[in-house]
Each structure stands twice: as structure tokens, then as C-alpha cells.
Amino acid sequence: MGYLKIFNGNIITPQGLIKDGTVVIRDGIIVEVGNGNPDISGAEAIDASGKYISPGFIDMHVHGGGGFDFMDNTIEAFLGVAQTHAAYGTTALMPTTLSCEKQDLLNTLSIYEIANSKNTMGASFVGLHIEGPYFNVKQKGAQDERYIRNPDPAEYKELVESAVFIKRWSAAPELKGALAFGSYLRSKNILPAIAHTDAIYEEVVQAYENGFTHATHFYSCMSGVSRRNAYRYAGVVESAYLIDEMTVEIIADGSHLPAPLLKLVYKIKGPGHTALITDAMRGASMPDGESILGSMHDGMKVVIEDGVAKLPDRSSFAGSVATADQLVRNMINLAQIPLMDAVRMATRTPAEILGIGKQKGSIQLGADADIVIFDHQINVEKTIIRGNLVYGKKRSHLLTHH
Missing domain, CATH: 3.20.20.140 (Metal-dependent hydrolases)
Known part of the structure; x- marks a missing residue:
């Protein structure tokens, strides 16, 4: 799967809010969380556009x-x-x-x-x-x-x-x-x-x-x-x-x-x-x-x-x-x-x-890359599960609607 980088967002972490932060994901696992926008060659990138990056x-x-x-x-x-x-x-x-x-x-x-x-x-x-x-x-x-x-x-x-x-x-x-x-x-x-x-x-x-x-x-x-x-x-x-x-x-x-x-x-x-x-x-x-x-x-x-x-x-x-x-x-x-x-x-x-707090529920190193990007009104823009984009406003054709 390689690297995925979600940048330019306000990251909700157990320690508090990281403003203008980046989450780096490798093979479905979170490997980096921090400020700024590190350069990672070959990474797929998602611009959070100032929205929240949440578990x-x-x-x-x-x-x-x-x-x-x-x-x-x-x-x-x-x-x-x-x-x-x-x-x-x-x-x-x-x-x-x-x-x-x-x-x-x-x-x-x-x-x-x-x-x-x-x-x-x-x-x-x-x-x-x-x-x-x-x-x-x-x-x-x-x-x-x-x-x-x-x-x-x-x-x-x-x-x-x-x-x-x-x-x-x-x-x-x-x-x-x-x-x-x-x-x-x-x-x-x-x-x-x-x-x-x-x-x-x-x-x-x-x-x-x-x-x-x-x-x-x-x-x-x-x-x-x-x-x-x-x-x-x-x-x-x-x-x-x-x-x-x-x-x-x-x-x-x-x-x-x-x-x-x-x-x-x-x-x-x-x-x-x-x-x-x-x-x-x-x-x-x-x-x-x-x-x-x-x-x-x-x-x-x-x-x-x-x-x-x-x-x-x-x-x-x-x-x-x-x-x-x-x-x-x-x-x-x-x-x-x-x-x-x-x-x-x-x-x-x-x-x-549920006893799964080490893998899920927070943006931290080693956790599953289950992430949602939403705005101030909690309108969901993108949903990422284990590093895969499964829902996105711009890629809604991924969903089969009934």
C-alpha cells in the first residue's frame, strides 16, 4: 500500500488538538503524527483543507x-x-x-x-x-x-x-x-x-x-x-x-x-x-x-x-x-x-x-489508520479505514447506493 499523508488539518489526539498537523500512514497503520507538512516521497496525499482530522x-x-x-x-x-x-x-x-x-x-x-x-x-x-x-x-x-x-x-x-x-x-x-x-x-x-x-x-x-x-x-x-x-x-x-x-x-x-x-x-x-x-x-x-x-x-x-x-x-x-x-x-x-x-x-x-483501545479510537503511533475528516459542523468529508479511502465527497462513486 505504501504511504498516505493527510496534511493541513487540525488533528484530534488524546493529548489535545494539533493545529496545522499531518498524519502519516504506512500499510494501514499510523506511523507519524505532528505539526507541519513533512515531505514523504511517493506518498499519496490528502489535503484536509483546515478541517478536523479525527479518529x-x-x-x-x-x-x-x-x-x-x-x-x-x-x-x-x-x-x-x-x-x-x-x-x-x-x-x-x-x-x-x-x-x-x-x-x-x-x-x-x-x-x-x-x-x-x-x-x-x-x-x-x-x-x-x-x-x-x-x-x-x-x-x-x-x-x-x-x-x-x-x-x-x-x-x-x-x-x-x-x-x-x-x-x-x-x-x-x-x-x-x-x-x-x-x-x-x-x-x-x-x-x-x-x-x-x-x-x-x-x-x-x-x-x-x-x-x-x-x-x-x-x-x-x-x-x-x-x-x-x-x-x-x-x-x-x-x-x-x-x-x-x-x-x-x-x-x-x-x-x-x-x-x-x-x-x-x-x-x-x-x-x-x-x-x-x-x-x-x-x-x-x-x-x-x-x-x-x-x-x-x-x-x-x-x-x-x-x-x-x-x-x-x-x-x-x-x-x-x-x-x-x-x-x-x-x-x-x-x-x-x-x-x-x-x-x-x-x-x-x-x-x-470494548478493550480495543490500543488499535482503535485515537490518532496515535501504531494505531489502525481509521480516520474521518469533517468540518466545524461535523459534516463528514472523507472516511478512511485502515488507510483506505472508503468514502469521500469527491469520490462518492466508491459507494454503492441502494
Whole structure:
């Protein structure tokens, strides 16, 4: 591949902003970061024209986009979602499932493996996130009740043993058998996350001690303060605030959480413990109207309007249609936080939560050359994955549009 030089930009690094800087890439790896514009013979060069040179966005919870859903269980869908989100600055993502039959999950695992080897023009896959089916029915949200059940050791062990790329699993920790499930996942280097849960503080503390160190789509489908026989109990929301080391992820699409809650999460958890996620379904980057959440063959009908997907009766949100650039923009504009912190929440923090911080999530020597160039309004101009330009305003013919 040789050398690629990205120059004349403001580089966002863990140490701060390098103005008028250059990033030098060799064979997909960052080999130089600094001021000025060094002469490198034979290097391909990209002029950032004074814009930001940022680490690529990492979306650790995404279901679909561009008219595709990972639950379609086709290679075309996997690649379509990856290419759609790459156009908005996502360089790495975690394909996410919905509650379903075990056979559907086994199919998803086999498709993931094939699609991963063919994924050269889209956001790279950094492991599979299984969301469900071990949830509390009271907090099911848009998950299909037909499939919700308690943790089944025979089932989850079979799935985990059959695939090394399961990296995260979201479940309700108060269910029978959930603590043993969390400990088992940790022993296999898989991140257990708290989701679709009605747990109280005492249960969350136990869950945390058994490996559940992360909260899935914070605030959505989880308990807050509740009253039982006149006594008040702290829920998962308060627990995540109280347990300092617990990490959270938020859907900063402007609909799932209003500005005051975005500000509160930032104020209490901070940019180092908060990841931005799209939780996008197939309607991301698509026009408003009717759509399907989950797989084409047995998913749920939903309506996309007001910048979010809803159940047809409007009783609940049914996933977001956000893209990663929008999340960063919203944190700056709605939550009024500094650009550097907003970018960190979409890059370095998710990488650290997933344990891939050495390779991804920051512009530093030896890291993968996953880079996005954007302007002051976070409009993405170019997306580079492992040193390859996969999306560019001037080279958009590289993308296959559906």
C-alpha cells in the first residue's frame, strides 16, 4: 500500500488538538503524527483543507441502516449497513442482534464470519453484540415478546463456543441465572451489559460484581426510582450513576434523550465513561415512512417520523435512525459540551469499553489508520479505514447506493 499523508488539518489526539498537523500512514497503520507538512516521497496525499482530522467513529450498538438490518441474515445486508454508516464517519461498528430464536442467532453468526472477510468498503466489524433474548418482559421496549426468556446455560454456551467473535451480550441481570451468565461471559472475554431491565440498586451491585460493568442504551428500557409498598428503591439509572466505574452508552439522537438528560449523563459519568451509540435500525439514511425493525421475514412494522423510529401506535420508540456524525453534533449543540469531549465519546471511550483501545479510537503511533475528516459542523468529508479511502465527497462513486 505504501504511504498516505493527510496534511493541513487540525488533528484530534488524546493529548489535545494539533493545529496545522499531518498524519502519516504506512500499510494501514499510523506511523507519524505532528505539526507541519513533512515531505514523504511517493506518498499519496490528502489535503484536509483546515478541517478536523479525527479518529473514526466507533458504533458499539447498531442494528442496521441504508434499508438493511443485520437480522436479514444476508451478506448483502451486513455489507450494506457497514457502507451506509461509513459515509457518516463510522469506521468500526458492532453488528447487533434482536431477541430471536436460537437458530436465527446461529445463522447470524455464520453470516457474520463470511461478511467480515468480504467487508473492504465499509466500517469494519469489531465483534458481534447479542441483544437479548434474556430480558425482563416489563421492559421489553420494541423487542419481540415471543422470544424473551431467562438465561439458558445450554443455549448460551453453545452459541459462545461456536463463535469467537461474540464480544458483547446485553441482558437483564435480575433474571434467574443471570449472574452465572455474566460470570461465564467474563470468563470468555465477552462484555456483559445491563439492558431491558427492572433491577433495583442491590441487584445492580451484585450484577456489577459478576461482570455487568456496562449499561446498554442508558435510560431506555431500564428502571429508575420506583415505589414498592410506600418505600422508594433506586433503579438501574441511579445505580449506574452511583457505581463510578460503570460505563454507559447513550443514543444521542435528540429524541431518545432530551438535552437536560444528555447534560446530566455528561456531568455525572463524564466523557471517559460514556459512549455515543446510534442503535440505528434499517431506516438510518433512508426517507421517512413505514419500515421494519428486525429481519425482513418476521420483523415488526414501524414508522419513521420526527427523526426516530416508532411503533405504529406511537407508544414507544423502536430504535433510532441516527448516524454517528449526528450524535457528535448533538452533544456539542444540545448538551453544549466541548468538541474534543464529544469526539472522545464516539471514538476513544467505546474503544476502551470494548478493550480495543490500543488499535482503535485515537490518532496515535501504531494505531489502525481509521480516520474521518469533517468540518466545524461535523459534516463528514472523507472516511478512511485502515488507510483506505472508503468514502469521500469527491469520490462518492466508491459507494454503492441502494
